[in-house]
Amino acid sequence: MSKFLTRLSLSAAVLVTTTSLALADFELNVLHFNDFHSRIEPINKYDSTCSAEDETEGKCFGGVARMKTAIDQRKAALDNVLLLSAGDNFQGSLFYTTYKGAAEAEFMDQLGLDAMVLGNHEFDDGDGVLATFVDKTTFPIIYGNALIGADSPLAGKMVEYVIKDMGTEKIAIIGAVTADTGELSSPSDSVLFIDPVLYLNDAVAAVKAAGATKIIALTHTGFSKDKEIAAQVDGVDLIIGGHSNTFLSNTSDKADGVYPVMMTGPSGNPVAIVTAYAHSKYLGEIKIIFDDDGNIKSAVGEPILLDASFKPNEAMVTRIAEMSAPIKEAMEVVVANATAPIDGDRKSCRAGECEMGNLVADAMLARVASQGIQMAIQNGGGLRASIDGGDVTMGEVVTVLPFQNTLSTFKLKGSDVVVALENGVSQIEEGGGRFPQVAGLKFTVNTAKPAGERISDLMVSMDGKFVPLDETATYGVVSNNFMRAGGDGYKVFATDGMEAYDYGPGLEDVVANYLSQNTPYKPFIDGRITLVSMEPEAEMKDAARTEETAASDTEMVKDAVVSEVKKVEAAVEETAMAAKTHVVTAGDNLWDLAKKYLGDGTRWGEIAKANPSNNPKKLDVGTELTIPAK
Numbered sequence: 001m002s003k004f005l006t007r008l009s010l011s012a013a014v015l016v017t018t019t020s021l022a023l024a025d026f027e028l029n030v031l032h033f034n035d036f037h038s039r040i041e042p043i044n045k046y047d048s049t050c051s052a053e054d055e056t057e058g059k060c061f062g063g064v065a066r067m068k069t070a071i072d073q074r075k076a077a078l079d080n081v082l083l084l085s086a087g088d089n090f091q092g093s094l095f096y097t098t099y100k101g102a103a104e105a106e107f108m109d110q111l112g113l114d115a116m117v118l119g120n121h122e123f124d125d126g127d128g129v130l131a132t133f134v135d136k137t138t139f140p141i142i143y144g145n146a147l148i149g150a151d152s153p154l155a156g157k158m159v160e161y162v163i164k165d166m167g168t169e170k171i172a173i174i175g176a177v178t179a180d181t182g183e184l185s186s187p188s189d190s191v192l193f194i195d196p197v198l199y200l201n202d203a204v205a206a207v208k209a210a211g212a213t214k215i216i217a218l219t220h221t222g223f224s225k226d227k228e229i230a231a232q233v234d235g236v237d238l239i240i241g242g243h244s245n246t247f248l249s250n251t252s253d254k255a256d257g258v259y260p261v262m263m264t265g266p267s268g269n270p271v272a273i274v275t276a277y278a279h280s281k282y283l284g285e286i287k288i289i290f291d292d293d294g295n296i297k298s299a300v301g302e303p304i305l306l307d308a309s310f311k312p313n314e315a316m317v318t319r320i321a322e323m324s325a326p327i328k329e330a331m332e333v334v335v336a337n338a339t340a341p342i343d344g345d346r347k348s349c350r351a352g353e354c355e356m357g358n359l360v361a362d363a364m365l366a367r368v369a370s371q372g373i374q375m376a377i378q379n380g381g382g383l384r385a386s387i388d389g390g391d392v393t394m395g396e397v398v399t400v401l402p403f404q405n406t407l408s409t410f411k412l413k414g415s416d417v418v419v420a421l422e423n424g425v426s427q428i429e430e431g432g433g434r435f436p437q438v439a440g441l442k443f444t445v446n447t448a449k450p451a452g453e454r455i456s457d458l459m460v461s462m463d464g465k466f467v468p469l470d471e472t473a474t475y476g477v478v479s480n481n482f483m484r485a486g487g488d489g490y491k492v493f494a495t496d497g498m499e500a501y502d503y504g505p506g507l508e509d510v511v512a513n514y515l516s517q518n519t520p521y522k523p524f525i526d527g528r529i530t531l532v533s534m535e536p537e538a539e540m541k542d543a544a545r546t547e548e549t550a551a552s553d554t555e556m557v558k559d560a561v562v563s564e565v566k567k568v569e570a571a572v573e574e575t576a577m578a579a580k581t582h583v584v585t586a587g588d589n590l591w592d593l594a595k596k597y598l599g600d601g602t603r604w605g606e607i608a609k610a611n612p613s614n615n616p617k618k619l620d621v622g623t624e625l626t627i628p629a630k
Contacts, residue, residue, distance in 0.1 A: 042066060142160065176229075405480035
């Protein structure tokens with residue numbers, strides 16, 4: 001044989017070998033979005049509804065019609081494509097307020113979803129509204145780690161997991177929602193939630209038994225929990241996340257991390273984690289190449305910014321316009337009556353205590369006080385109008401609060417509360433929107449002092465009485481999601497806020513509900529914020545006048561300390577109680593056991609966690625359970 005033919009034969013052999021190796025690899029493309037929050041219409045750079053003028057000028061993003069265009073384009077360009085939603089399609093716009101999930105169901109169905117996992121906001125209006133949403137959709141909705149009782153209208157309407165056939169591969173999609181959904185939203189007592197890690201380990205075993213060769217965890221648990229899942233749940237290849245609105249990107253300097261984040265599973269296998277911010281602004285796209293052994297060979301992608309380069313789907317635009325008519329009617333609904341005009345003028349609310357600030361801050365605190373929150377802080381710049389006396393319409397409330405902000409709750413050290421308030425009063429002279437309107441707090445602002453040194457006489461309401469704020473103590477704070485992310489200079493909320501939850505109900509709904517519960521509403525100023533402008537000498541004289549009250553203040557603090565010590569002692573005594581055991585009898589369930597032994601049925605997950613070898617969905621009679629200390 002000639003050298004040419006020999007080389008040709010060798011080249012052909014190499015080509016065949018290379019081709020066979022390439023064919024052994026499997027490519028999976030996943031398009032995904034999360035925390036859509038009813039952004040049916042396009043949004044502006046603040047994530048709120050975009051104006052027609054901005055749309056004309058090409059300044060809008062997202063919206064379901066633009067998402068439809070992008071999804072259709074990418075599906076046409078890719079092979080082996082899945083489209084997944086990581087939950088929280090409910091709540092966030094007047095489309096949800098008006099249609100209670102019907103609009104989201106109609107448009108989500110047209111996107112061609114392969115699966116959606118429940119988010120906590122899907123339960124905001126109870127099991128019944130969610131059940132109606134499920135009935136109106138044709139794509140599978142994964143309930144995952146939710147235990148749904150037979151008496152819930154949700155019973156039998158959703159699936160525990162999905163398995164998609166792609167050639168010789170079986171792609172399993174398992175799911176989980178945050179375990180504290182019962183606290184964050186409004187599911188019925190018939191719906192319980194298992195710890196995601198405990199549940200997903202069992203779910204992996206179930207889908208493997210069903211023949212799954214690749215496993216995706218579609219989660220609404222938050223980015224931090226997703227990393228725990230990657231490290232502790234063996235067998236998951238890809239995690240598509242939601243809940244924390246985390247932005248991952250390889251190109252943006254505003255990203256929270258790279259896309260995808262790669263981790264190592266319990267068996268040493270690579271696991272990819274992706275999530276795509278929120279509010280329809282991005283469409284995530286991840287390409288996974290699996291080798292012949294089923295392990296990830298490569299994982300590449302980037303969220304696609306849904307800007308003006310994507311022309312909105314015309315049929316959807318027409319339908320959205322039709323559905324917006326009743327929303328205009330909804331704006332005319334009377335929610336309360338005001339005995340006098342409520343002053344929300346920027347000159348008032350950016351320079352001192354104002355009537356609108358008191359209304360909004362009081363409404364915020366009232367909504368979450370039962371969660372251990374002591375104070376509310378709202379930026380005056382977020383209040384955009386006054387309200388006339390007489391009937392108050394929903395449209396007027398939305399005009400005051402047009403940004404579709406949500407309640408954010410978190411914990412903060414007393415010293416950091418001071419930092420936050422000092423920031424808030426640092427731009428009074430310039431009319432800065434950061435001025436803090438508050439509830440549960442009292443303080444004095446000395447505008448003659450330099451920024452950073454203006455706050456004094458800071459008091460916090462504890463058990464109905466105002467006491468000096470303790471800079472070493474930790475307090476519960478409610479604000480809005482814009483400020484919690486560091487907006488208006490409140491960086492301390494973003495950097496030092498603990499146990500934060502940023503996706504509570506819409507601020508406009510909170511205020512409207514508060515007004516309806518307190519109608520007729522009488523606007524007021526009660527002196528929670530005192531403005532002074534004293535030179536140092538005058539301030540020294542003022543301090544001397546108040547010296548006489550120092551002793552009584554000290555006694556008050558001592559009383560508060562003694563009270564707290566007693567509480568701590570009681571807690572220590574309670575914690576010291578030895579763990580118990582319980583032998584399962586017919587009819588037992590974890591909810592009733594938690595209520596019996598722990599005093600609270602919602603703590604049933606603690607019993608499940610203490611007994612990892614037992615199936616919380618089915619307790620076998622005669623099994624001995626460990627009951628954790630109360």
